[in-house]
Amino acid sequence: MIIRTNPFDSTLRALDLIGERQKALSCNLANMDTPNYQRKDISFTQYLGGTANPLETALANKMGPSPVMVQTDKSGKIDPATELSEMQKNSLLYTVAARRMTSLINEMKTVINMGNG
Numbered sequence: 455m456i457i458r459t460n461p462f463d464s465t466l467r468a469l470d471l472i473g474e475r476q477k478a479l480s481c482n483l484a485n486m487d488t489p490n491y492q493r494k495d496i497s498f499t500q501y502l503g504g505t506a507n508p509l510e511t512a513l514a515n516k517m518g519p520s521p522v523m524v525q526t527d528k529s530g531k532i533d534p535a536t537e538l539s540e541m542q543k544n545s546l547l548y549t550v551a552a553r554r555m556t557s558l559i560n561e562m563k564t565v566i567n568m569g570n571g
Contacts, residue, residue, distance in 0.1 A: 461558050468551045471496060472544055479541045486532040493532055495540075 475496035485491040 462555075465551055465555045465558060469548070469555065472548045472551060475544050476541065476548075479537055479544065482532050483534060483537050486534060486537075491532070 478494040478496050482491075482493050482495075
């Protein structure tokens, strides 16, 4: 049995999580020289895993096992190139989610316009 969720809610939830991940990655870059700072990252799996939506499934497959995880490198240093690369990946995920939301809104406009015709 497939449980359908509101596509607006699920896409909005994805956009919120992408925003939270961007904050975590930015914080990592800002604190890369802070002693004893532990790298933070956001995982979408717990929030988006197991849904029938292709966007959510793709996001869930790319992220780790928990909503917020603390990772430490043995050297204790944060690699700025890795953080910037992750920020670019996150930006692409945002673009996909934003396009999905735009598509949903356009579908609603079409339905409304067909009903008025």
